[in-house]
Amino acid sequence: MRIRRQVAMRGGVARLWSGKSLIGALLAAAWCAVGANLAAAADGGALFDAKCSVCHSIGGGPKAGPDLKGLSARRGKDGAILAMVDPAKAGLGPSMPNLGLSRPEAEAISAFLDAKGTEGGAAAGKEPAAPAAKEAVVEATPEEVRLGQSLFEGSVRLVNGGPACNACHHVNYHGVGGGGILAADLTQSFSRMGKQGLEAMLADAPFPVMQFAYAGKAIKPEEIRALAGFLQRAEKEGDPQQTGHSGWSLFFGGAGGVAVLAGFFALIGGRRMKRSVNQDIYDRQIKSE
Numbered sequence: 369m370r371i372r373r374q375v376a377m378r379g380g381v382a383r384l385w386s387g388k389s390l391i392g393a394l395l396a397a398a399w400c401a402v403g404a405n406l407a408a409a410a411d412g413g414a415l416f417d418a419k420c421s422v423c424h425s426i427g428g429g430p431k432a433g434p435d436l437k438g439l440s441a442r443r444g445k446d447g448a449i450l451a452m453v454d455p456a457k458a459g460l461g462p463s464m465p466n467l468g469l470s471r472p473e474a475e476a477i478s479a480f481l482d483a484k485g486t487e488g489g490a491a492a493g494k495e496p497a498a499p500a501a502k503e504a505v506v507e508a509t510p511e512e513v514r515l516g517q518s519l520f521e522g523s524v525r526l527v528n529g530g531p532a533c534n535a536c537h538h539v540n541y542h543g544v545g546g547g548g549i550l551a552a553d554l555t556q557s558f559s560r561m562g563k564q565g566l567e568a569m570l571a572d573a574p575f576p577v578m579q580f581a582y583a584g585k586a587i588k589p590e591e592i593r594a595l596a597g598f599l600q601r602a603e604k605e606g607d608p609q610q611t612g613h614s615g616w617s618l619f620f621g622g623a624g625g626v627a628v629l630a631g632f633f634a635l636i637g638g639r640r641m642k643r644s645v646n647q648d649i650y651d652r653q654i655k656s657e
Contacts, residue, residue, distance in 0.1 A: 412480025419467050420477065422568045423561075426484045431565045433464065437485050440478060448481070449474045465575045508597020516598025517544065519591055530585035533595065536577075541602035551577070558600045566596045 416426075423433040439448045443458075450457060452474035455464035469477070508516065518524035521544060522532030533554070538547035540555045557566060570592045573579055587595070 412476035412478070412483075415469075415473055415477050416480055419469065419574060422565070422572060422574045426481060431561055436481055439481050441485075445478065448478050452477060465577075467574065468576070507600060508593065512594045512597040513601045515591075516594035516596070516601075517541075519595055520598055521545065526585070526591060527588050528585040530582045530587060539599065539602045540606045542605075544602070554599055554602075555606055556603055558596070558603045563596055563600065566599060567592050570595060 420436070423431055424436045425431055427435065427437040429435055439451075442448075443451060447458065449471065451460060451464070452467070452469050453471055455466055458464075515524065519526060520533045520537075520539065522534060526532070534545070534547035536548040536551040537554045538549065539553070561569065570587050571589075573582065
């Protein structure tokens, strides 16, 4: 009997120990998962600052792009990640460039956005913080506006040799010639992005094409201020007679000119071909006999 009791006690201790081990393992796994999520959120914060913050805010309202607070709630987790990894496939078109993010990087940014979305405010049962007062925007001086227009058009070269803005962009403003149609029209860019957003984008462009074009040719701070000032003035005093891209007007005007010249030469050629060359030679020979 004593031996049986000892065996039973040992079995109970073993079962108790195995149960504690299981609970401990589950707690450890949960702690590791929490730690992994926190680490992902931390990495996602650094990635967001480097890749996204120029165009997007988290709860601060739209900038060049939409506010990303609640992105997972709007698109779903997989949809939010797809929007970062393959914007074209997510239906975002040319407005959202492909930043070359890997899926793990997009997942880290998504975790960071989710973490930021649940901080404070109504989610924590607190009153939302009052919005910060907007900083008054000081308009550029006339000299800065003139410099910004010259830099935009390319009549004054950027100090470090980067391409002029109108190589790819257009702006509706009196005295400014037609710009490129490869990228967005910048006429309304100041109200969309604000002075801070414009200057941040010019200083550290998130778009791959701009990164390639200005690699090793960074725009200087004084040039950035002048360009932002010009775009502010262009939006405020834009030429209402200019609509759309004047580049298209030049294209269709040139095409019309080519059509007129083609018709003129066709008319001349038609008149010349009314009589054959051989007939003219024959007539001259008959007269000379």
